[in-house]
C-alpha cells in the first residue's frame with residue numbers, strides 16, 4: 482500500500498534510537514485519525530449535499546457514503562465527534578508544545594514565492610523533513626484554518642436555534658451552508674495536492690507513519 | 694431552473710421524498726464503492742462488517758439524542774422574522790405527492806387526547822380555535838438542508854397540556870396523523886413556549902398542503918419532527934418512535 486515501505490524496516494533498525502523523531506507520536510496519531518474522520522465527513526457530506534444541492538451539480542453516488550440521506554447523516558454526526566475531539570487535541574498540543582510556532586511560523590509572501598518558483602523548477606529541497614518550506618507552511622496553516630471553519634459553520638447549521646449567535650456570525654442559516662461547502666472544497670483541494678506530494682516524496686509519508 | 698429558496702429546485706421539492714427514501718435494499722445503507730472501500734484502504738484490513746457498523750452508528754445517533762437534549766434550552770427562543778421575510782410560496786414537502794395529501798373533513802374532525810392526562814375528552818375544531826391563540830414567523834429547516842420562513846398561528850402546546858391536566862413530568866408526547874405518520878417528542882420540547890398547535894398559516898385557515906386541520910409547529914426541531922394532519926396525541930413514558938425515526942433519522946431532530 483505505501484511506497485517505500487520495503488526500505489523502511491532496514492532504515493528504522495539502522496537509525497540510532499536516540500535520534501529525535503521528525504514528527505512526535507501525537508502528531509502522527511492525530512494526523513491519521515483526522516484523515517479517516519475527514520474522509521468520512523466528506524463522503525457523507527456529499528450525500529447530504531445531494532438531498533438539497535446548492536449548485537447545479539450533485540456528487541456521484543459511488544463516491545458518497547451512507548447509501549441514503551439518513552445513513553449519511555448518521556455517519557456525518559458520528560465522525561463529527563472524532564473530528565472535533567481529535568482536532569481539539571491537535572490544536573491544543575500544537576499551540577502548547579510550540580510546534581505551530583516553530584514549524585508553521587512565520588509565513589512571508591516572499592518566502593512562499595521563492596519556494597513556489599523553486600518547486601516549479603524542481604529545485605525545492607526535501608533533505609530536512611523536520612523543516613517545512615514556505616508552501617507547506619501556507620498549505621498546512623490554511624487547511625488547519627479551513628478545518629476550524631468547517632467545524633464551526635457545521636455547528637452553525639446543525640444548531641441554528643441553540644447556537645443562533647454562531648449562525649448569525651456565519652451570515653445566517655443559508656449563508657452558513659455556503660461557508661460550510663466552500664470550507665469543505667478548500668479541504669478537498671488541499672487533499673489532492675497534499676496526497677500527490679506525499680506520494681511524490683515517499684520518505685515524508687514514511688516519516689508521518691513511523692516518525693522517522 | 695428557477696430557484697425558490699437557495700438550494701431548492703421547486704420542481705424537485707415534490708419528488709424529494711422519493712429521493713431521500715432509504716434504498717429498497719436496506720443493505721445498501723453502508724455499501725457503495727466509497728464506504729467500505731475507503732475504510733478498508735485506510736485501516737488496511739477488512740474489519741468493517743455492515744451489520745456491526747449499522748449498530749454502532751445507531752448507538753452514536755442515540756448518544757446524539759442525549760447530546761441534543763442537553764444542548765436544548767427551554768427558554769432559548771428560535772429567531773423570529775418580519776412578515777417580509779416569509780417564503781412565498783411556502784414549499785410543500787412530504788413523502789407523497791401534494792395530491793395524495795390527507796383530506797381531513799374539518800366538520801367531523803375530533804382531536805383525540807390520551808395517555809397521562811386528567812381530561813381525555815376529544816376536541817372539535819371550533820373548540821380548538823377558541824383556545825388562546827399565538828403567532829410566530831420562524832424558519833422551518835428541513836433535514837435535507839433547505840429552509841423556508843413561514844408564519845404560523847395557533848395555541849401553545851404547553852398551555853393546552855396544562856389545560857387538559859397532562860402529567861408534564863412524563864417523558865414524551867406522541868402524535869398520530871391522518872395518513873398514519875407518527876412522531877414522538879420529548880416533554881421539554883413540548884413545553885417550549887414556541888411549540889404550537891397550529892391551525893392557521895399566514896393568518897388563513899391551514900391549507901391542506903400545510904397540514905389541515907392541525908399541525909404541530911416546533912421551530913426548535915427539524916421539519917420531519919413537525920407533524921401535519923394531527924388527529925391524536927398521547928402523553929406517555931414510552932418512546933413510540935416515529936415514521937422517519939424508525940427508518941434511521943435522528944430521534945431528537947433538534948436545531
Ligand code: HEM
Pocket residue numbers: 508512515516519520584610613617621624625628668672675676679685686687688689
Ligand atoms: C489521507 C491521505 C493523507 C496523506 C497520505 C497524508 C500525508 C501527510 C504527510 C506525509 C505529512 C507530512 C508532510 C511533511 O512532512 O511535509 C502530512 C502532514 C500534514 N497533513 Fe496530511 N495526509 C493525509 C490527509 C490529511 C488530511 C485529510 C488533512 C487535513 C484535512 C491533513 C493535514 C495535514 C497537516 C495539517 C499536516 C502537518 C501536520 C503537522 O506538522 O503538525 N492531512 N500529511
